[in-house]
Amino acid sequence: xxxxxxxxxxxxxxxxxxxxxxxxxxxxxxxxxxxxxxxxxxxxxxxxxxxxxxxxxxxxxxxxxxxxxxxxxxxxxxxxxxxxxxxxxxxxxxxxxxxxxxxxxxxxxxxxxxxxxxxxxxxxxxxxxxxxxxxxxxxxxxxxxxxxxxxxxxxxxxxxxxxxxxxxxxxxxxxxxxxxxxxxxxxxxxxxxxxxxxx
Amino acid sequence: xxxxxxxxxxxxxxxxxxxxxxxxxxxxxxxxxxxxxxxxxxxxxxxxxxxxxxxxxxxxxxxxxxxxxxxxxxxxxxxxxxxxxxxxxxxxxxxxxxxxxxxxxxxxxxxxxxxxxxxxxxxxxxxxxxxxxxxxxxxxxxxxxxxxxxxxxxxxxxxxxxxxxxxxxxxxxxxxxxxxxxxxxxxxxxxxxxxxxxx
Ligand SMILES: [Zn+2]
Ligand SMILES: [Zn+2]
Numbered sequence: 001x002x003x004x005x006x007x008x009x010x011x012x013x014x015x016x017x018x019x020x021x022x023x024x025x026x027x028x029x030x031x032x033x034x035x036x037x038x039x040x041x042x043x044x045x046x047x048x049x050x051x052x053x054x055x056x057x058x059x060x061x062x063x064x065x066x067x068x069x070x071x072x073x074x075x076x077x078x079x080x081x082x083x084x085x086x087x088x089x090x091x092x093x094x095x096x097x098x099x100x101x102x103x104x105x106x107x108x109x110x111x112x113x114x115x116x117x118x119x120x121x122x123x124x125x126x127x128x129x130x131x132x133x134x135x136x137x138x139x140x141x142x143x144x145x146x147x148x149x150x151x152x153x154x155x156x157x158x159x160x161x162x163x164x165x166x167x168x169x170x171x172x173x174x175x176x177x178x179x180x181x182x183x184x185x186x187x188x189x190x191x192x193x194x195x196x197x198x199x
Numbered sequence: 200x201x202x203x204x205x206x207x208x209x210x211x212x213x214x215x216x217x218x219x220x221x222x223x224x225x226x227x228x229x230x231x232x233x234x235x236x237x238x239x240x241x242x243x244x245x246x247x248x249x250x251x252x253x254x255x256x257x258x259x260x261x262x263x264x265x266x267x268x269x270x271x272x273x274x275x276x277x278x279x280x281x282x283x284x285x286x287x288x289x290x291x292x293x294x295x296x297x298x299x300x301x302x303x304x305x306x307x308x309x310x311x312x313x314x315x316x317x318x319x320x321x322x323x324x325x326x327x328x329x330x331x332x333x334x335x336x337x338x339x340x341x342x343x344x345x346x347x348x349x350x351x352x353x354x355x356x357x358x359x360x361x362x363x364x365x366x367x368x369x370x371x372x373x374x375x376x377x378x379x380x381x382x383x384x385x386x387x388x389x390x391x392x393x394x395x396x397x398x
Contacts, residue, residue, distance in 0.1 A: 002269075003262075004263040004264050006249050006252050009249070010249040013238070013246075014242065016235055016238030016239065018226060019227075026289060027217060028216050028218075030287065030288055030289060032216070033253055033262055040250045041246070041247060042212050043212040043213065043215055043216070043246055044247040046211075046212035047209065048240060050205050050206060050208070050228070051236045051239045051243070053205055054206055054232055063202075064203040064206070065206075070201075070203070090226070090229060093202075093225070109233065
């Protein structure tokens, strides 16, 4: 016996969600049918609405349904003179949660990865150049991930800044607060040592 | 900074899925927006279609968009004279995967739980009575879960069968094939001992 056609279709479609396999999709389908049809219909509407209307901010490339995202549209942010470059919209949220940074962002939506055909154009570096040229940016904080690709991307952008005489800085890597040395990978520990400061 | 309204709505709606919290919902939303808008739109349609059309089989109560599910509609199944009672549609799939059972099912969509106000009517025992009275059932196999509620439900239905002079049997509980004794809970091991067979 197979599931009825409509039910099969629902289970298959749920598998397009990241991290959702056959078993989880079944459990999701049955649970919504049994207990939350209202919620499932709301999700159906929210999915369609988002897929049809959410696009990229014309300045910083993060996701938004407006021409400019809230941050880019904020005069206070524009006047800060600082630009933070991150790989994804989730990274923007992570930085925002610290409430430390009050400047603008630029969201690469990825990182340089020549092997996958992802070059400067694919991560919007032409838009970033425009942003650097048209905004009074004094410092670019490079907050790409501490991976090989993230580092390479940071260095590439640092070069762009240098040619414009804009200061470029890289966020510090090291032992996470609350982290234990013994569980850290060697590369992080190397960063932690080379980035040490005199107390 | 918060997400844009449409994006927030999507993230919140994704949290109606079982096991999906804020972080997972964000990852799902961003990943679909970035890489799979087609899939997300298909999911939107599948959700609406299922919520609007999938109901319960009028005989066995499993989920289907037809009046009778495929199993109930099968003459071979009807003539088998055996009825398997399970708690959920997922249980039907689990039994079907063994290809051992060729009779009809009755899906309780739960189990007796007086403390939660779930009595015989809530798990469709009136429909089950009708099914027993109108079909040539020789044996009812009680395959509810081996929990306190599942056992109580099995005993209640066994009583219904007895009053109709229909044989009722309970699936065996014991050591799962490939399971190791030392990792089993005591209750399963007790079942395994009391249900032992002479070799
Ligand atoms: Zn923006
Ligand atoms: Zn049925």
